[in-house]
Amino acid sequence: MDKKTEEFYIRLKEELGNTSTWPGEYLYKFIVPTDAKKVEEVENAFDNMGAVIKTNQSKTGKFTSISINVTMESPEDVVAKYIEVSAIEGIISF
Template identity: 85%
Template sequence: MGNTSEWPTEYLYKFIVPTDAKKIEEVENAFDNMGAVIKTHQSKAGKYTSVSINVMMESPADVVEKYIEVSSIEGIISF
């Protein structure tokens, strides 16, 4: 049997966005009112900002839905 998770569970999203306050805010707004813990870290050159988000998710489908929601942010990289 493979790895399985019990749902709901805490999920860690990681994104990289161009360092632009508006783009970072768009990512943060996607997780607004969800009790998410959001941490940002700017790259050495300052061109990009990583955004890590720990949040309780109800199901794998909800996780995918969030990835789809933020995919419209220009320049975002999800991993």
């Protein structure tokens, strides 16, 4: 992980610790190239967590946005999940 990404996650963890109550709901948003395998990889990362997952294809059909609302235990868990899914090729987190 590069230094800029690492700094982002450190800042995110601090902000979540200061602005949210844990355990608590967190909304992840991702964009992946439209490919059933990639969408499934993201969904599988949240399997058995009670997550509510919504997908939506872009107008051109090239990309799929994935919104995942899930209860997380701590800011550290939120960041760990971002790092886990960052291994999926082509994924964009926001």
